Amino acid sequence: MNEYPLFPELPEGGDEEVVALVERFKDVLKKAADDVIGDLYVDIAPHIQSDAWTNFRNDLMDGLRNYRNRKMQASHDFKQIRAAIYKEFREEIIADLNQDLMEEVESLKEDLARAREWANHRG
Helix, strand or coil, rough: CCCCCCCCCCCCCHHHHHHHHHHHHHHHHHHHHHHHHHHHHHHHHHHHHHHHHHHHHHHHHHHCCCHHHHHCCCHHHHHHHHHHHHHHHHHHHHHHHHHHHHHHHHHHHHHHHHHHHHHHHHH
């Protein structure tokens, strides 16, 4: 009788069978890991990279759009940004602002015409 019955001994050849079973299990796990990593790399990684870039761009744009950030963030950065943009793109910015204003004027004219038309039909 075994002195330690809670720790039974393997039958003859059992050691080899356990080693073979563990090796097969390792092979199955390796294949599953390779498949999952392959899916992650091919299917998900581009989205993560794209999302990271998009998040970075959004953070940057939020920082640049909110001019009040200049007081909380590095004010010298905003000074450099303003100076560079003004120096390099002054004429284009003025033209774009003028175009934006013209589009706003046209939109407001259309809104006013619709409001007048609506008011005429009501009264």
